[in-house]
Amino acid sequence: xxxxxxxxxxxxxxxxxPAFAAAxxxxxxxxxxxxxxxxxxxxxxDAVVVADAALFGTPAEARSALAALPxxxxxxxxxxxxxxxxxxxxxxxxxxxxxxxxxxxEVVAEVRAxxxxxxxxxxxxxxxxxxxxxxxxxxxxxxxxTAPGAxxxxxxxxxxxxTPARAGEPARSGRPVRxxxxxxxxxxxxxxxxxxxxxxxxxxxxxxxxxDATRRGDLHLMLGVEPTETPVRVGGVVVRMxxxxxxxxxxxxxxxxxxxxxxxxxxxxxxxxxxxxEERIRRILGLPPEERGGDxxxxxxxxxxARRRTGPRLGFVRVEWTE
Amino acid sequence: MILVVGAxxxxxxxxVAAALVRALRGVGLDAADGQLAARLxxxxxxxxxxxxxxxxxxxxxRITRRxxxxxxxxxxxxxxxxxxRLLRALDERVDVVxxxxxxxxxxxxxxCRQVVIVSDSENPVARxxxxxxAQKYPGAHIIHGAGKEQLESLLxxxxx
Numbered sequence: 001x002x003x004x005x006x007x008x009x010x011x012x013x014x015x016x017x018p019a020f021a022a023a024x025x026x027x028x029x030x031x032x033x034x035x036x037x038x039x040x041x042x043x044x045x046d047a048v049v050v051a052d053a054a055l056f057g058t059p060a061e062a063r064s065a066l067a068a069l070p071x072x073x074x075x076x077x078x079x080x081x082x083x084x085x086x087x088x089x090x091x092x093x094x095x096x097x098x099x100x101x102x103x104x105x106e107v108v109a110e111v112r113a114x115x116x117x118x119x120x121x122x123x124x125x126x127x128x129x130x131x132x133x134x135x136x137x138x139x140x141x142x143x144x145x146t147a148p149g150a151x152x153x154x155x156x157x158x159x160x161x162x163t164p165a166r167a168g169e170p171a172r173s174g175r176p177v178r179x180x181x182x183x184x185x186x187x188x189x190x191x192x193x194x195x196x197x198x199x200x201x202x203x204x205x206x207x208x209x210x211x212d213a214t215r216r217g218d219l220h221l222m223l224g225v226e227p228t229e230t231p232v233r234v235g236g237v238v239v240r241m242x243x244x245x246x247x248x249x250x251x252x253x254x255x256x257x258x259x260x261x262x263x264x265x266x267x268x269x270x271x272x273x274x275x276x277x278e279e280r281i282r283r284i285l286g287l288p289p290e291e292r293g294g295d296x297x298x299x300x301x302x303x304x305x306a307r308r309r310t311g312p313r314l315g316f317v318r319v320e321w322t323e
Numbered sequence: 324m325i326l327v328v329g330a331x332x333x334x335x336x337x338x339v340a341a342a343l344v345r346a347l348r349g350v351g352l353d354a355a356d357g358q359l360a361a362r363l364x365x366x367x368x369x370x371x372x373x374x375x376x377x378x379x380x381x382x383x384x385r386i387t388r389r390x391x392x393x394x395x396x397x398x399x400x401x402x403x404x405x406x407x408r409l410l411r412a413l414d415e416r417v418d419v420v421x422x423x424x425x426x427x428x429x430x431x432x433x434x435c436r437q438v439v440i441v442s443d444s445e446n447p448v449a450r451x452x453x454x455x456x457a458q459k460y461p462g463a464h465i466i467h468g469a470g471k472e473q474l475e476s477l478l479x480x481x482x483x
Contacts, residue, residue, distance in 0.1 A: 187333010221448045
């Protein structure tokens, strides 16, 4: 699947592009201006457009411009545009929307999960063709008993279906996970998200390294052990202070609690601005929804307070679109 | 100078620091994430830039008269002499309240006559760091939460 990204070029190159590339999606172009977006969308009509509406000055201007893009599928609304959500939700062809700030790995997961809906639309069948009511196929001709095997001209065989959607398939099956969580302010659940992610990954039976890059020992404390420089195994998770070192097995999944900053480690860094639900973390990790993250021995669960805070009010909210 | 330090993120450190600035009619120094300067809704100066000002007393006058906030930035570590000189001069005129976040800059440790540790008694992580901070800052005021009652008792303790 080809993708056109539109928005702040710096952020797209820094965060979005690597996330799409890591998921195997082909980023055809990155547009940093409305004019470039229009040109790229026209040049690559079979590419899916993922656009940050902040590219435009006002909501009205953004909606008008985006409505003219036949291949727009995902839109991101900047903070403060919540009141215009409904106006964007009715954009022709739109399949999903997010409120900034977004987690790009999650946007990628959303795009991949909706691949079935995206692909037919890209073939010019109209907006939302996969979800909307389709015209019934013509009835087969009645059999002709006098001409067995002939049956008149047969309709041409339907073209081969595009690659089936991989929704539900672990996005990183077979590959070790490298994910880091960071929050620009305290108390938003960064460490809880890291712990939850480690617990889910431990449920797959593979070694998981959970790193406290803040070196405050909070992850140890949340696991109920005394902070120590020596790596500690708790359930299926090895917890250590600092970043992963060279002796980490290549097959290990690595989860990092970066605290207030992205750390200097090659991982998919997810910004946490509000407590993340388990479902969101599962999607960030590329785990299928039905996969449950291990048992209680695999790691700690979020505190009751964190659980209460989660739910529909997430760090960014998908604009459920139905036509 | 009063240093407010949090045992953990989200326990109300900035809330307490902002309340102290308002109650004491002081000046806020944001050594955390910029939230204090934003919450006070006052014009802010980067301490690293202010420290380069030659006429310190004029600058102190301006800060106190216009109720400016100050923001600590990493460059201050390299300008600690100049920055601390300005802070000392300011502290002689008005109460300076520092929002130190969870890891205050070590340069400020020797400058603060009072320390407030904000914690959460129900959170084991916060309790652990509260004990650690209490050992680091003997005699510090410890409050759990940033509610009205806690703030009033803290102001009473500080006034004493």
